Amino acid sequence: MPHSKRRGFLKSATAALALPMLEQHTHAGEKQSENRNRPKRFVAIGTNLGYHAKAFFPADTGRNYQTSELLQHLDQHRNDYTVLSGFDHRSANGHKNWDNFLCGKRVGAHSLDQQIADHLAAETQYPSIQLCAGEIPKQRMCFDKHETPLPMLNRPSAIYTKLFGGTSDRERTEFVLRSGRSAMDSLREEARLLQLGLGAEDNRKLDQYFQSLRELEVRMGRQLELLDGKRAQVDYDLPDYDPVAPTLMLECEQIMLDMIHLALQTDATRVATLFIAGLGQVFTLDGRTLRAGYHALSHHGNDPDLIRDLVRVETEHIRCFARFLSNLKESKDSEGRPLLDSTVVLIGTGMGDASRHSNRNLPTLVAGAGLGHGCHVSATQKSGAENPARAKPGDELLLGDVYLSIMQRFGMEVDSFSGAKHGISAWS
Numbered sequence: 385m386p387h388s389k390r391r392g393f394l395k396s397a398t399a400a401l402a403l404p405m406l407e408q409h410t411h412a413g414e415k416q417s418e419n420r421n422r423p424k425r426f427v428a429i430g431t432n433l434g435y436h437a438k439a440f441f442p443a444d445t446g447r448n449y450q451t452s453e454l455l456q457h458l459d460q461h462r463n464d465y466t467v468l469s470g471f472d473h474r475s476a477n478g479h480k481n482w483d484n485f486l487c488g489k490r491v492g493a494h495s496l497d498q499q500i501a502d503h504l505a506a507e508t509q510y511p512s513i514q515l516c517a518g519e520i521p522k523q524r525m526c527f528d529k530h531e532t533p534l535p536m537l538n539r540p541s542a543i544y545t546k547l548f549g550g551t552s553d554r555e556r557t558e559f560v561l562r563s564g565r566s567a568m569d570s571l572r573e574e575a576r577l578l579q580l581g582l583g584a585e586d587n588r589k590l591d592q593y594f595q596s597l598r599e600l601e602v603r604m605g606r607q608l609e610l611l612d613g614k615r616a617q618v619d620y621d622l623p624d625y626d627p628v629a630p631t632l633m634l635e636c637e638q639i640m641l642d643m644i645h646l647a648l649q650t651d652a653t654r655v656a657t658l659f660i661a662g663l664g665q666v667f668t669l670d671g672r673t674l675r676a677g678y679h680a681l682s683h684h685g686n687d688p689d690l691i692r693d694l695v696r697v698e699t700e701h702i703r704c705f706a707r708f709l710s711n712l713k714e715s716k717d718s719e720g721r722p723l724l725d726s727t728v729v730l731i732g733t734g735m736g737d738a739s740r741h742s743n744r745n746l747p748t749l750v751a752g753a754g755l756g757h758g759c760h761v762s763a764t765q766k767s768g769a770e771n772p773a774r775a776k777p778g779d780e781l782l783l784g785d786v787y788l789s790i791m792q793r794f795g796m797e798v799d800s801f802s803g804a805k806h807g808i809s810a811w812s
Contacts, residue, residue, distance in 0.1 A: 419795070421754065422793065422794060423752070423793060423794055424506075424717070424726045425728070426497060426500045426504075426655050426790075426794075427656050427658075427727060427728070428497050428732075429658045429660065429705065430659050430660065430732060430733055431660040431732075431733045431735075432482065432660060432662040432733070432735070434746070435701075436695050436698060437737060437745065438453075439454045440452055440454050440747040441747065441760075442455065442467060445760045446759055449760040453695065454702050455467065457706055460710075461706065461709045461713075463757055464713070464724065464751050464752065465749050466756075466757050466760075467749055468748040468760075468786060468808075469745065469747075469762045470762050470763030471748055471783040471786055472743060472746045473487075473488050473743070474780075475489045475490075475491075477741050478741050481734065483523055484743075485734035485746075486525060488783075488787075488803070488804075489803060492531040492533070493531065494529045494531070495526050496730075496791070496801070498526055498527065498528050499529075501654075502529065503795075504654050504655065504794070506654045509547075509653070510652060511653065511654075511655065512526070512534075512653060512656065513537070513647060513657075514537065515537055515640045515656065515658045516536035516640075516659040516660075517538065517633050517634075517640050517660050518628075518630060518636060518663070519538070519633075520659075521661050521663065536659055539626045540622060540623075540627070543640070544622055544643060547647055547652045548646070618650065620646060623639070630664070630665035633660075633661060634667065634697075634700045634701075634704070637701070638704045640658050641704055641707070641708040641711075642711070644658060645712060648712075648723060648727060651718075660701060663677070663679055665677055666678075669697070675689060676690060678697055681693050685739060709724060709729070709751060709752075712724035712727055724752045724753075725753065727753060728752050728790055729751040730748070730750050732747060734746065750790070756810050759810060761810055763781035763782075763785075782803065782804040783804070784800075784802040784804025785801075785804040785808055786808055787801045787804070788800065788804055788805070793811065
């Protein structure tokens with residue numbers, strides 16, 4: 385009988401004796417199975433102007449909800465995602481507080497994506513990549529544990545070269561990395577000299593600076609080691625130009641999602657974020673120029689014509705997302721499973737209603753990783769079979785509860801996220 389069985393049998397001519405279940409063997413097998421089922425990749429997509437709530441949220445909760453106007457474009461993936469309504473961070477309103485999308489109540493706190501990147505610590509060339517579709521705005525989406533905002537790339541050709549460049553690109557990257565390490569030696573010595581005679585608070589800041597240097601050196605060393613290996617060969621035709629003009633944001637969005645798909649598929653990184661900008665660009669869709677710029681449309685004041693055009697733009701976001709999910713389902717990971725089965729994908733925003741500058745009730749959707757999908761979960765509905773939430777009566781569910789469950793799914797030993805401690809039992 386194979387060793388993978390939990391019970392073995394010793395057979396003789398007179399008896400068949402069942403061996404006791406061995407604790408070590410059982411736990412080892414369960415641990416191996418648990419690790420195999422854990423997600424290995426994470427993607428977060430944030431839209432600057434959010435989504436029109438009435439077009440995004442289904443009217444009903446549970447599994448038998450009627451698909452909303454926007455989510456009808458995801459119908460083919462209905463069993464692969466969960467819709468979440470009523471969730472937010474209970475933070476202040478306004479555009480400047482969009483940045484807490486992945487942070488929780490406080491802008492600048494260690495963001496969800498970077499906590500997962502730190503946990504995975506994967507032997508990939510890039511622990512994470514941060515991309516932007518459209519002109520890079522003042523908003524920031526990702527913050528490391530030192531509360532430093534991470535820069536975003538918005539040129540598809542730049543990210544393609546960074547991830548999949550040829551020999552000349554690799555040599556250039558190696559030169560930059562080695563030059564950077566030499567520069568850090570000088571910075572470290574200057575900082576040590578500066579440290580003499582400083583007060584306690586200034587020394588604390590310098591200690592944090594040294595820690596950041598050490599972490600950067602580790603990442604650069606890993607990249608140098610991986611440069612010696614063979615880069616993945618991908619078959620992807622970039623356009624002849626970078627669609628960075630504001631009016632080409634939707635084209636850039638699709639290409640950036642393709643870049644993320646390729647990066648995950650080739651294991652160039654396991655954590656990726658995409659910021660979808662939204663400024664004053666006026667789109668022409670289906671041969672018709674919309675009435676106003678994207679940002680102006682989001683401040684619709686309940687004008688039905690402006691809302692119609694706003695939802696038309698948001699439809700393009702959802703269509704891009706649907707294509708991204710299809711690509712993940714059709715691609716295989718190293719174990720031969722669909723890539724989506726080992727990837728958690730979060731799409732959401734820090735803006736619940738741009739027309740009112742409200743940061744309440746943030747439109748959120750989580751897909752992939754074998755979670756218990758196919759339902760609409762409301763933070764305001766009582767716990768039950770159709771809307772399972774761990775909150776006790778009187779407790780409120782936060783977006784941090786969603787993040788907490790995602791982190792625990794990755795095997796992270798955490799019991800809270802920005803004050804949220806309940807999690808989402810639909811994914812238990």
